[in-house]
Amino acid sequence: MSTLFFHESEFEGNACRISVANYLAFLSLRGPELAIEVAKIRQALAAPSRKHLERDISLLLRARNWRFHNIACVAIACTEASSQLLEELWSCIKRGSWTSPQLAATAEMVDKDFGRRAVHLIEDQATYFKSIVALAALLEARHSTESQLSAAARSNLDEAKTIDRDNSGSIATAWNGNLRAAFGAA
Template identity: 50%
Template structure:
């Protein structure tokens, strides 16, 4: 199972310079801060999560599409799971393109602490989910949490969700990423209904 690559400081900096962040202060020092409560997106339940979804939808509706596409790609190009949560909601809110969907799949294969949320987002937005999931499930290099989440959401398809690769991933996944992906996809459908 693929482990995380080293942090790319340039990719992290590019993500923090997107429209999704603004100048602020943290511990008395100037800092780029998120415009959205990314923690509310972790479980995507409750009124706080719904308020943040509504807030991001409103914000995104006022932005230019080309810049959003680039910024979502930057969010997914970083290793920071907080950025990934924001990208998931932006994508699910309808700001998709072939480029952002490809960036999402690259992040799913490479890995994230929030891999289940990324996989659930792909299932929600990508008409080619089953085919892409089957491809990722066949790759030993796909991040283990992504493999478990993909196997759970691609169950019943032609993908090999019971392969040795998936069994190996399930053996090291202490978080039950499959159950998280299933639950988060349900919550995503309700929040964006």
């Protein structure tokens, strides 16, 4: 993926692309290395035009690789999310990812219309199950609205919970707290 978040390198004599930041530091969004890795993302965001930046974050969100999604979450938290970036983020949440909880947590922090959009995706049976569980948990934790879900949304959530073995709701709420702590959001 040729974006501002990767640079050309070589490993064992083969050309490869290396992330500018260690995406593993973004999995828990805690630890002593977090500030250093966030600073690397901020540095990558400093140079390009807004159009270039949005294109590259969109490319990360369109990729199927969860590592790219994790980098995109931090990049979005570092910048003001435009309506285009929010659309890309919500599309990625609907499609699903191993990092759906982190994507949902990011949307909760940056999108003022989170509640309405989250309910819409929970009601949509085409939404990835981990995303449904994560969105519902964030609605309950941050907006106190999970209990007000429609019958269709409640049914989708119950089904999603039966197949979610990773406790996506807990991951989303914990990551949201860590994201808010790392980026100073209330």
